[in-house]
Amino acid sequence: MTKILxxxxxxxxxxxINQAAEVLKSGGTxxxxxxxxxxxxxxxLDENAVKKIFAAKGRPSDNPLIIHIWDIGQASGLVSExxxxxxxxxxxxxxxxxxxVMKKSPKVPELVTAGLDxxxxxxxxxxxxxxxxxxxxxxxxxxxxxISGSPSPTRAEHVIKDMNGKVxxxxxxxxxxxxxxSTVLDITxxxxxxxxxxxxxxxxIQEVLGKIAVDKHVYGKFDAQGVRPKSPGVKYxxxxxxxxxxxxxxxxxxxxxxILRQARDFEAGGKKVGILATDQxxxxxxxxxxxxxxxxxxxxxxxxxxxxxxxxxxxTGVDVILAEGIDKKGIGMAIMNRMxxxxxxxxxxxxxxxxx
Ligand code: TXA
Ligand code: MG
Numbered sequence: 384m385t386k387i388l389x390x391x392x393x394x395x396x397x398x399x400i401n402q403a404a405e406v407l408k409s410g411g412t413x414x415x416x417x418x419x420x421x422x423x424x425x426x427x428l429d430e431n432a433v434k435k436i437f438a439a440k441g442r443p444s445d446n447p448l449i450i451h452i453w454d455i456g457q458a459s460g461l462v463s464e465x466x467x468x469x470x471x472x473x474x475x476x477x478x479x480x481x482x483x484v485m486k487k488s489p490k491v492p493e494l495v496t497a498g499l500d501x502x503x504x505x506x507x508x509x510x511x512x513x514x515x516x517x518x519x520x521x522x523x524x525x526x527x528x529x530i531s532g533s534p535s536p537t538r539a540e541h542v543i544k545d546m547n548g549k550v551x552x553x554x555x556x557x558x559x560x561x562x563x564x565s566t567v568l569d570i571t572x573x574x575x576x577x578x579x580x581x582x583x584x585x586x587x588i589q590e591v592l593g594k595i596a597v598d599k600h601v602y603g604k605f606d607a608q609g610v611r612p613k614s615p616g617v618k619y620x621x622x623x624x625x626x627x628x629x630x631x632x633x634x635x636x637x638x639x640x641x642i643l644r645q646a647r648d649f650e651a652g653g654k655k656v657g658i659l660a661t662d663q664x665x666x667x668x669x670x671x672x673x674x675x676x677x678x679x680x681x682x683x684x685x686x687x688x689x690x691x692x693x694x695x696x697x698x699t700g701v702d703v704i705l706a707e708g709i710d711k712k713g714i715g716m717a718i719m720n721r722m723x724x725x726x727x728x729x730x731x732x733x734x735x736x737x738x739x
Contacts, residue, residue: 385547387539389555392416395514399554404518406551407432412439414528414542415515416556417507419480419564419582420535420690421542422451422525423550424515427461430492433524437494439549442531447497448524449482449565450504453516458504461522463488468570468592475591478508480565480582495524505565511556527564534622534690534725537562541694562687563717568595577601580717582686601720602711604728621724624693626657626701628726632708632719633733635679639667641733642705646671649703657701659692661685664707672699676707682715689718693725 388399403413410432412425423439425432427450437444452458455473459465462485472483487502496502504522507513516523527535528542528550536542539555546553566581568588576596577585589595629645631638646656647670656671665675674692677684696704706726711719723730 385550386552387543387555388552390511392510392556395511395556400511400514400518403515403552403554404520407515407519407523408521411551412436413515414546414550414553415512415525416539416554416559417451417509417512417525418559419507419561420537420559421528421539422507422512423528423546424451424523424525426519427495427522427524428490428492429521430494433492433494435550436524436526439546440526440529440531442526444494445497446526447499447503448495448526449567450491450495450502451512451516451523451525452504452506453478453513455506457522458483458485461488461491461502461504462486464571466570468575471591472568472570472588473506476583476587477506478513479506480508480561481505481588482565482567482581484567484569484571484578486571501569501571503567509556511554515554532621532623534624534693535564537687537690541691560687562689562691563721566717569598580720582714582717584713585716586713597716601716602723622690622693622721623725623727624697624704626696626704627729628693628704628706628722629729629731630706630708630722630726631731631733635664635707637733638707639664641731642707643668643670645705649705654702655700657696657699657704659696659704659706661707661709671705672696672701679709682709682713682718685709686714686718689721 390399412435425436464486482503482505484501484503491502530545537559561582564581566583567579569576574596578598631641649656658671658673662675662678
């Protein structure tokens with residue numbers, strides 16, 4: 384039985400936070416809201432508790448989990464080396480959507496890090512998450528609270544759909560503001576590397592650290608057999624709705640022309656078509672079910688909607704979703720990374736000069 388606890392994020396009720404913390408302390412699972420997406424949490428230092436996370440999600444055991452903390456002091460107990468960049472980055476971005484990958488301490492179970500010698504740690508910027516972590520007192524491992532492969536949940540109803548009956552508690556704390564996951568940054572080497580773009584942009588990190596690199600799997604496909612990528616999550620089909628997704632990149636008027644042509648073809652073939660447009664283009668399409676993801680000039684609005692809309696399209700029963708690409712600057716890098724994966728690398732590029 385899963386208990387659903389509604390908590391007010393403006394002033395989290397102490398008795399409810401205590402209830403959820405008790406469940407975590409005794410080896411149970413609690414889904415909680417963060418500023419990015421909902422997380423499925425368990426005591427990171429309790430291997431049996433962590434096993435329940437993998438079971439509930441149907442997650443492959445070679446994909447490591449992020450550990451959530453509420454106080455920077457907890458980080459030093461989880462790593463074997465403290466990189467110089469930790470304090471600079473924590474000062475600038477914690478609490479916030481940035482996960483730092485560092486050398487792990489032997490205290491962290493292998494199951495959490497999927498056998499890697501590194502561990503990802505972040506401090507979420509959410510009143511409920513922070514209150515829960517503080518009350519629990521132990522570091523909490525938490526992946527996004529979706530069934531493995533589905534779009535990440537940004538509201539409680541998504542979590543209830545995927546996780547009801549599979550976890551002990553689901554906290555309903557309203558919509559997640561950022562809407563896509565944290566940036567995963569590897570700071571074990573001389574040059575920090577973005578393994579997964581997310582809520583904190585490459586430009587923001589660069590401003591604080593100077594030189595950074597972006598892992599080639601951010602837009603590319605991982606297909607080398609027998610080679611282990613640095614961030615194992617890149618291997619898997621991800622963020623995918625049930626419908627086929629086709630992503631179209633290029634200048635916006637060419638994108639719209641191509642999507643319209645494809646939409647008509649699909650409809651002529653008897654398919655139900657969804658079009659993921661933007662505020663600027665949503666009125667250009669005379670066919671299909673058209674939904675705007677947000678404002679091209681304010682991509683944060685698109686980030687906040689993207690996972691919710693992929694789920695919404697599935698509810699309309701469309702067979703195919705034709706999605707407009709956006710500029711890869713700022714948070715656009717994370718949005719396009721998720722879209723490319725949602726599309727299973729099914730991407731049409733209309734203007735070669737736009738390629739990264
Ligand atoms: O915003 C977020 O990060 C959310 C919320 C709940 O905090 N969590 C989240 O977790 O997105 P998950 O498990 O869905 O994604 C974690 C990603 C995966 O791609 C995983 O491969 C990568 O982080 N990761 C975790 N630990 C790592 C490590 N030690 N080295 C490299 N990549 C790591
Ligand atoms: Mg996930």
